[in-house]
Amino acid sequence: MKRAWAFSCILALSAMLGGCGKDGSRNATREPGASASQAPAQLGQATSASGAQERSAPAAVTKAQLPGEAAETLRLIKAGGPFPFGEDGVLFRNSAVLLPQHPRGYYHAYTVRTPGSADRGQRRIVCGGPRRQTGDCYYTDDYYASFKRIAQ
Numbered sequence: 001m002k003r004a005w006a007f008s009c010i011l012a013l014s015a016m017l018g019g020c021g022k023d024g025s026r027n028a029t030r031e032p033g034a035s036a037s038q039a040p041a042q043l044g045q046a047t048s049a050s051g052a053q054e055r056s057a058p059a060a061v062t063k064a065q066l067p068g069e070a071a072e073t074l075r076l077i078k079a080g081g082p083f084p085f086g087e088d089g090v091l092f093r094n095s096a097v098l099l100p101q102h103p104r105g106y107y108h109a110y111t112v113r114t115p116g117s118a119d120r121g122q123r124r125i126v127c128g129g130p131r132r133q134t135g136d137c138y139y140t141d142d143y144y145a146s147f148k149r150i151a152q
Contacts, residue, residue, distance in 0.1 A: 057149070058138060062151050063151075067123070069112050069114070070112045074125065074137070074150070076088075077125070077132065078134055079132070083110065083111070087111065089108050089109075099128070108126065108128075109126045122140075123140065124144065125138070134150070
């Protein structure tokens with residue numbers, strides 16, 4: 001009886017936390033087509049004249065305002081690697097629609113190293129468009145809960 005209760009609790013907790021992927025990812029998945037659940041939506045919303053909810057665009061940040069490790073990640077993206085983690089370059093689904101909507105496969109996620117962290121940390125860069133392009137990239141330091149557009 002205790003095992004069944006514990007298993008039910010684990011399943012419920014997993015559902016509340018958005019799943020238990022191999023690297024703990026909630027929104028980035030390996031290509032092709034691996035499933036991932038949504039990240040929490042934490043972006044301001046406005047109401048249009050028609051009463052529909054509209055999401056505001058992510059704030060902008062310049063490359064100079066980013067941590068030095070983010071500049072290194074952008075350099076690696078332009079070079080096509082080699083990336084420090086096997087998960088770098090995975091498909092980012094944008095399932096919480098925190099970034100502008102594009103067809104599936106448009107966005108890819110890359111790790112931004114966190115000094116002193118024993119794991120990949122929470123910092124990522126998500127870039128859209130063809131590989132090795134950094135013209136449509138976003139930075140997150142809270143594991144996909146919010147983004148800042150990286151200005152060129």
